[in-house]
């Protein structure tokens with residue numbers, strides 16, 4: 060029998076590491092550190108450069124409102140990217156869901172609650188279709204969702220006849236659909252003077268709630284473990300008895316459902332129901348996920364990182380705009396952030412003892 | 413008279429006859445037979461590409477054979493997934509380890525058979541008992557003398573090749589109740605680590621389980637094996653006892669340089685009753 064000291068030396072030995080290695084190792088264990096630091100630095104820098112206008116509660120709640128839709132889509136996108144997939148159709152699913160909600164309520168006269176349910180069901184069904192094509196035909200997710208992106212978008216235009224439902228019309232028959240756009244004053248929740256002017260929309264509350272639920276599922280449940288394992292090494296997952304294809308199917312369906320919720324939030328944000336809304340939302344959601352530190356190779360990442368990622372994009376765009384730098388400079392910065400995030404991910408993944 | 417009553421030798425744990433598996437035009441296993449007796453260490457040797465890995469994958473439900481029969485404890489089994497073989501008490505250390513690199517050591521130990529917390533959250537949300545799994549992983553690893561205690565939260569990819577192999581071996585030996593299959597478990601290991609795995613194999617045997625050990629290391633094979641199954645060109649060509657043959661004979665049979673010796677066949681026992689859960693022979 061081996062003695063204790065033998066055992067230690069046999070399987071446990073670890074040598075000293077250089078400081079850079081230690082950083083790499085730390086980031087490997089806590090990958091959300093980077094998006095958190097970037098967010099913090101962004102807030103401090105813009106706070107210094109732009110000053111009070113940036114820190115004004117009204118401005119910060121505007122940022123939150125602006126990122127809510129993308130953040131919600133990005134939560135669904137995170138699940139998909141964790142299984143080493145990609146969903147290019149999230150924006151199209153979101154808009155289709157919102158159009159179904161709007162037309163069912165306004166044009167067909169369904170009760171708003173049922174119209175809402177129908178929109179969510181359409182979202183989940185679209186996600187299910189993506190998952191089915193990917194798992195049963197074994198096609199790459201990029202190609203499948205590139206195709207369904209066009210398909211869902213076309214269905215959306217055909218079904219809506221490219222017609223926008225006006226804000227007043229929605230408000231008249233289905234105020235529920237605009238509920239996500241309503242807000243409460245922060246001072247009503249926490250009566251502190253420096254919060255004056257800040258508001259929280261119910262859409263943001265819904266987004267945070269969905270993020271908490273998904274985060275719980277991913278980190279605390281069996282399904283969550285199987286999501287990470289399926290994305291990390293599908294063959295290993297299969298050999299330990301995980302049904303990888305069924306896990307993927309569930310992930311895409313959940314993502315579709317979350318897109319449905321995003322459709323509801325979208326109606327609240329713009330008031331009307333427009334088949335032309337949400338342009339670029341799919342790419343923006345991927346941007347948030349990637350900047351949030353989730354690996355495009357699957358198996359590693361976290362919802363909290365994605366929320367940081369969405370906020371980083373929002374804060375940088377807002378801060379640069381307040382500093383007088385227009386759209387092109389904002390896009391340039393976001394582009395640079397994406398590349399830095401992916402490069403860092405590659406570096407962190409190379410860690411080994 | 414029942415067929416079980418007619419045999420004098422103990423009932424084999426796992427048997428297979430005429431296993432075939434093709435990958436496209438490659439015939440990976442070609443009418444392979446297999447016998448594993450209770451409480452024995454059966455070594456499986458053969459050249460690279462002889463079909464050893466494919467055969468054990470067929471036995472443990474990781475792939476579906478195109479033809480052939482498998483019986484466990486005398487009853488036919490059709491494992492449709494490795495999880496079914498696991499619940500029958502068969503654990504496997506795969507050649508590629510089947511670990512999830514980004515997940516921690518503890519998470520890997522319980523992957524696919526996670527513990528849930530009691531109560532409604534465990535039942536309906538399938539909430540993990542993370543603390544319990546971490547404690548148990550730590551306990552089992554230190555019992556086996558594989559890893560030091562603080563390591564169970566590290567992601568597997570932060571471990572060296574040898575440590576990873578240690579985790580895979582520990583997972584299989586900790587959870588196996590009937591059979592532990594190891595496909596080249598010492599391939600990435602140094603001398604001391606290999607010794608530890610050989611000791612583990614004998615520990616497992618002492619606990620009454622059977623072990624299937626695929627290895628290219630002849631001294632190891634001859635040290636621990638009770639019988640040696642020699643595989644060549646997709647099928648079993650001989651079963652020898654290490655005390656009856658030299659290592660050079662085994663290698664010669666394996667490569668086709670020597671005529672395989674005649675061995676008394678182990679009778680194939682198959683009843684038509686389904687296998688009973690938790691049965692021991």
Ligand SMILES: Nc1ncnc2c1ncn2[C@@H]1O[C@H](COP(=O)(O)OP(=O)(O)O)[C@@H](O)[C@H]1O
Nearest residue numbers: 435438440458459460461462463464465466467
């Ligand atoms: N998944 C697979 N797809 C195609 N061919 C395979 C696959 N697995 C094994 N083979 C082929 O089957 C033969 C037997 O392989 P294997 O069982 O791995 O042999 P061994 O473990 O004895 O080295 C080899 O020719 C190998 O190339």
Ligand SMILES: [Mg+2]
Nearest residue numbers: 464465507595
């Ligand atoms: Mg092999």
